[in-house]
Amino acid sequence: xxxxxxxxxxxxxxxxxxxxxxxxxxxxxxxxxxxxxxxxxxxxxxxxxxxxxxxxxxxxxxxxxxxxxxxxxxxxxxxxxxxxxxxxxxxxxxxxxxxxxxxxxxxxxxxxxxxxxxxxxxxxxxxxxxxxxxxxxxxxxxxxxxxxxxxxxxxxxxxxxxxxxxxxxxxxxxxxxxxxxxxxxxxxxxxxxxxxxxxxxxxxxxxxxxxxxxxxxxxxxxxxxxxxxxxxxxxxxxxxxxxxxxxxxxxxxxxxxxxxxxxxxxxxxxxxxxxxxxxxxxxxxxxxxxxxxxxxxxxxxxxxxxxxxxxxxxxxxxxxxxxxxxxxxxxxxxxxxxxxxxxxxxxxxxxxxxxxxxxxxxxxxxxxxxxxxx
Amino acid sequence: xxxxxxxxxxxxxxxxxxxxxxxxxxxxxxxxxxxxxxxxxxxxxxxxxxxxxxxxxxxxxxxxxxxxxxxxxxxxxxxxxxxxxxxxxxxxxxxxxxxxxxxxxxxxxxxxxxxxxxxxxxxxxxxxxxxxxxxxxxxxxxxxxxxxxxxxxxxxxxxxxxxxxxxxxxxxxxxxxxxxxxxxxxxxxxxxxxxxxxxxxxxxxxxxxxxxxxxxxxxxxxxxxxxxxxxxxxxxxxxxxxxxxxxxxxxxxxxxxxxxxxxxxxxxxxxxxxxxxxxxxxxxxxxxxxxxxxxxxxxxxxxxxxxxxxxxxxxxxxxxxxxxxxxxxxxxxxxxxxxxxxxxxxxxxxxxxxxxxxxxxxxxxxxxxxxxxx
Numbered sequence: 001x002x003x004x005x006x007x008x009x010x011x012x013x014x015x016x017x018x019x020x021x022x023x024x025x026x027x028x029x030x031x032x033x034x035x036x037x038x039x040x041x042x043x044x045x046x047x048x049x050x051x052x053x054x055x056x057x058x059x060x061x062x063x064x065x066x067x068x069x070x071x072x073x074x075x076x077x078x079x080x081x082x083x084x085x086x087x088x089x090x091x092x093x094x095x096x097x098x099x100x101x102x103x104x105x106x107x108x109x110x111x112x113x114x115x116x117x118x119x120x121x122x123x124x125x126x127x128x129x130x131x132x133x134x135x136x137x138x139x140x141x142x143x144x145x146x147x148x149x150x151x152x153x154x155x156x157x158x159x160x161x162x163x164x165x166x167x168x169x170x171x172x173x174x175x176x177x178x179x180x181x182x183x184x185x186x187x188x189x190x191x192x193x194x195x196x197x198x199x200x201x202x203x204x205x206x207x208x209x210x211x212x213x214x215x216x217x218x219x220x221x222x223x224x225x226x227x228x229x230x231x232x233x234x235x236x237x238x239x240x241x242x243x244x245x246x247x248x249x250x251x252x253x254x255x256x257x258x259x260x261x262x263x264x265x266x267x268x269x270x271x272x273x274x275x276x277x278x279x280x281x282x283x284x285x286x287x288x289x290x291x292x293x294x295x296x297x298x299x300x301x302x303x304x305x306x307x308x309x310x311x312x313x314x315x316x317x318x319x320x321x322x323x324x325x326x327x328x329x330x331x332x333x334x335x336x337x338x339x340x341x342x343x344x345x346x347x348x349x350x351x352x353x354x355x356x357x358x359x360x361x362x363x364x365x366x367x368x369x370x371x372x373x374x
Numbered sequence: 375x376x377x378x379x380x381x382x383x384x385x386x387x388x389x390x391x392x393x394x395x396x397x398x399x400x401x402x403x404x405x406x407x408x409x410x411x412x413x414x415x416x417x418x419x420x421x422x423x424x425x426x427x428x429x430x431x432x433x434x435x436x437x438x439x440x441x442x443x444x445x446x447x448x449x450x451x452x453x454x455x456x457x458x459x460x461x462x463x464x465x466x467x468x469x470x471x472x473x474x475x476x477x478x479x480x481x482x483x484x485x486x487x488x489x490x491x492x493x494x495x496x497x498x499x500x501x502x503x504x505x506x507x508x509x510x511x512x513x514x515x516x517x518x519x520x521x522x523x524x525x526x527x528x529x530x531x532x533x534x535x536x537x538x539x540x541x542x543x544x545x546x547x548x549x550x551x552x553x554x555x556x557x558x559x560x561x562x563x564x565x566x567x568x569x570x571x572x573x574x575x576x577x578x579x580x581x582x583x584x585x586x587x588x589x590x591x592x593x594x595x596x597x598x599x600x601x602x603x604x605x606x607x608x609x610x611x612x613x614x615x616x617x618x619x620x621x622x623x624x625x626x627x628x629x630x631x632x633x634x635x636x637x638x639x640x641x642x643x644x645x646x647x648x649x650x651x652x653x654x655x656x657x658x659x660x661x662x663x664x665x666x667x668x669x670x671x672x673x674x675x676x677x678x679x680x681x682x683x684x685x686x687x688x689x690x691x692x693x694x695x696x697x698x699x700x701x702x703x704x705x706x707x708x709x710x711x712x713x714x715x716x717x718x719x720x721x722x723x724x725x726x727x728x729x730x731x732x733x734x735x736x737x738x739x740x741x742x743x744x745x746x747x748x
Binding site: 049050067068069071072107109110111112113114115117118131133179180183184186187190191195196197200211212213300301 | 423424441442443445446481483484485486487488489491492505507553554557558560561564565569570571574585586587674675
């Protein structure tokens, strides 16, 4: 059944596998790649389960899973071999490699643990084992058409949940706890099609918004609060990541200027994005606006990060980055100013780098940033 | 503020740190331990944030975090040093170790990646680095009083969400999708105090329950379905993990016998638990019941696993286990029989091993297993 319906996807996965194998072969001859990071296994095979590894050779690929996922693997992966292991993963690897002429097994150095590497080396005494860093990111940081559609869907689901919160918000968020508001937003995203939230949703009212990674507690939201909401959906294996300020009444006087500065900084950051520029120059474009307004010290994090199967991926939009912006990257642009004891402002959108510039995947209206709930 | 209110917790964390350091010192002299697994960092310090590591010496402990978590770290950890890094974690480690007389840094071999180990070794040229496996599990697999209370709370929250689903179920689950029912259960747990679900909730109707790790889809639940629900709450850093069968009408004839067999197997498994017996004998006690009824081949997974900060922890109740049951362990007992094309039955409770035997932490009434919704 999967074979009939997924021919387009089949070619996507096999062409990704060919591309990653070219990178491997350029470094190490007569090798196979062991893919252990679950997001990479999904990227290269379409498999969405857990506890499963992908072994990749020049003209073959084999998913190593167990009985719990046998049916799912057969439905989702129609052009890779499926090995249902009954012993350890390492024993399965040794068995699969027999007679394939592999002289070196390449491992994902950023994911394989020291203990796993030791066990693998012990099981493959006649073969070399070579850990390599960042192989998959070389491909994954630029998204293909299927991935851009999937991220777009995750963005729409997150927006749908948020829009419903605002329209249902006639009764007001005031008097409800941050935790309740976060739980309802998550639930609405779920009903709109999310598999789960992409990360723990942040709902921070009043002065609590000065903590960039505040987790919603039992504190009740006040009628006069500015509320920072940072949320995203995970759907079909891809993430979205958005932030909006919700003002229950007027914008608090101490935040009026900051809010304008952050809006301008975000616009400057987004407009700086185009293929070929450095990631640090994008960070700088936004940071300059905030620094010029005197809030440079209060912008305590980098401007943004890639999103995809992971909610934080390369590239990072930061002063320390050495990467250049390339078409197909999808990044957050999320400047923020945090004033301890007063509050915080952050605005975040998801931006696709196009051959000619950029496209905002998120379509929440600008005015939504300052929605006044009735 | 934290200093005044958390003296009891303070002693819990420092006594855990002393215990783990005794294990380290018994193996490696003049050493420090780098704790990188987030659940272990929380276990030893009380810190609940992310991206933070704990460095542990004979008479000192230092949490390495960054600006995003500065306020949270100061509030949650009052008896460890807090190092707010601006550079890399590895640079912070090198700086903190200066002048402390440490000659060997012990790493968590089951968590540190090959790339991290390489970076750490390069930054500490004059010191030895020694990866060790399983250090923390030696302590964590037996829970102390604070942990047992926390797991008990996670169990109560999961049960509260489920009870509400049943009582609100007057309108019936029939006609709703599995995904909707799972989303509502998750939401009710959240409102009852969960930080999030402990894992992706399984709601599998009819024949789909034959897949042990089925994920709820858009299929509508039928009025005649037997529905397998496997769910748990994460609260205060601890997990619960429960499974019940919900029969919307009568028990389907093909499952009547299987249901009785699984109930008897679960009782036998629970009654076999007491300090000193082997984990494999507990697995066998339940498995024998199922095998005697002729369903041995359809019980495709192990009987249970430890729960705590991780939803799957040591020990495993399985034929391959070499561990003995000890007081303070908290394990699931979850026999199941899966009949492809027909359906599946699993029943799961969370059991604390006491000095004299066992105590069921979950208190859902037995009859709940076969609740007939009106």
